[in-house]
Amino acid sequence: MKKFVSGVIVGAFLFAGVSAFADSSSLIGQKVQGLFAVEKGGTKIADAVIINGSAYAPVRAVSQAAGVGLTVEGKTIKMSEPTATPEVMANPEPMETPTSVETTNRPTISPEKAKEQKIASFKSKLATIAGSIAMTEAQLRDKPDNVEYQKKLADLKAQYAELQAQLAELQGQ
Structure with missing residues (x-):
């Protein structure tokens, strides 16, 4: 009987600990505290929600607006170096003549x-x-x-x- 009671108590502690951990790492059931527009240059990119004081915005929309490449590998989101912005393309700095031609391994679409x-x-x-x-x-x-x-x-x-x-x-x- 003692083993049964101690097993129930230990089980209760284990399940309570798991549910407390799940509550701290999940946004499910959390209340949205605000909705904000994410803008770049006066143009709306996306909406961001505020939950527990943190802003959550769509990563793809933000990365595209910033000119940053985005790839997803498994559970990792990777951002690459920023590409040239329209301002840089309109006013390029004088460049030296390249001595070799650089090629990229990007596939054509x-x-x-x-x-x-x-x-x-x-x-x-x-x-x-x-x-x-x-x-x-x-x-x-x-x-x-x-x-x-x-x-x-x-x-x-x-x-x-x-x-x-x-x-x-x-x-x-």
Whole structure:
């Protein structure tokens, strides 16, 4: 009987410790404290949510806006060196004539593959905006008279409709 009781007590401690660890490392069930727009040069890139004082933004959208390459290998997201920005390309510094030609090992992308990637990008953006719409609607349920949320919802729905039209046009090509 003593072994049974001590086994139950030890089991209870083990399960309590596992659930406490799971609670500290998971965002599931956490309350979104705010929604912020991520902008670059006055253009909205994506929405970021604030949970427990930390901002969570889509890595792909932020890396594309920064001109940084992004690859995912397993559970690791790797960012590569920044590519040349439009400002640098418009005002390049004088260069010496190269003595050798450098080649890159980047594969060329077929027009069909580029179209598929662009369609996937549009679908990703649509999913992000749909999530933002859902969060804003939830905020409106809490505060139905909030004019700021109503305007934000209207703007998000307009963006969603515009992206859907662009996606339909791209798919029709």
